[in-house]
Amino acid sequence: MGPAETGDCPGRACADRRTPEMKNCLQPPGNPPDWRIAMATDECRQNLARFCDMALADRQLHQRLCATVDVESFAALAVHLGRDQGCEFSVEDVQTAIRERRRAWLERHL
Numbered sequence: 245m246g247p248a249e250t251g252d253c254p255g256r257a258c259a260d261r262r263t264p265e266m267k268n269c270l271q272p273p274g275n276p277p278d279w280r281i282a283m284a285t286d287e288c289r290q291n292l293a294r295f296c297d298m299a300l301a302d303r304q305l306h307q308r309l310c311a312t313v314d315v316e317s318f319a320a321l322a323v324h325l326g327r328d329q330g331c332e333f334s335v336e337d338v339q340t341a342i343r344e345r346r347r348a349w350l351e352r353h354l
Contacts, residue, residue: 291331
């Protein structure tokens, strides 16, 4: 049983079964927010960034996101929960942010 199932979901790497890009998508980067720059519009970028900040601060919201098992379900749930929090962005915005974050990680570590 992973951390998400036990309720011990840490803020940085949720569940062992999640892909590296899913583990890192909510992680605030140590440098300028390069993963946020890649999104299509400023408003969507700001909304997604604000939602990510909310998810990092709200344990229950974060755990719901950690419970997803793949990128598609993670992105769909993020859009749904984001709307509930007044943050409008699309599945494509989330997927783009994940891809950009993954690319930045790969460039730093390979």
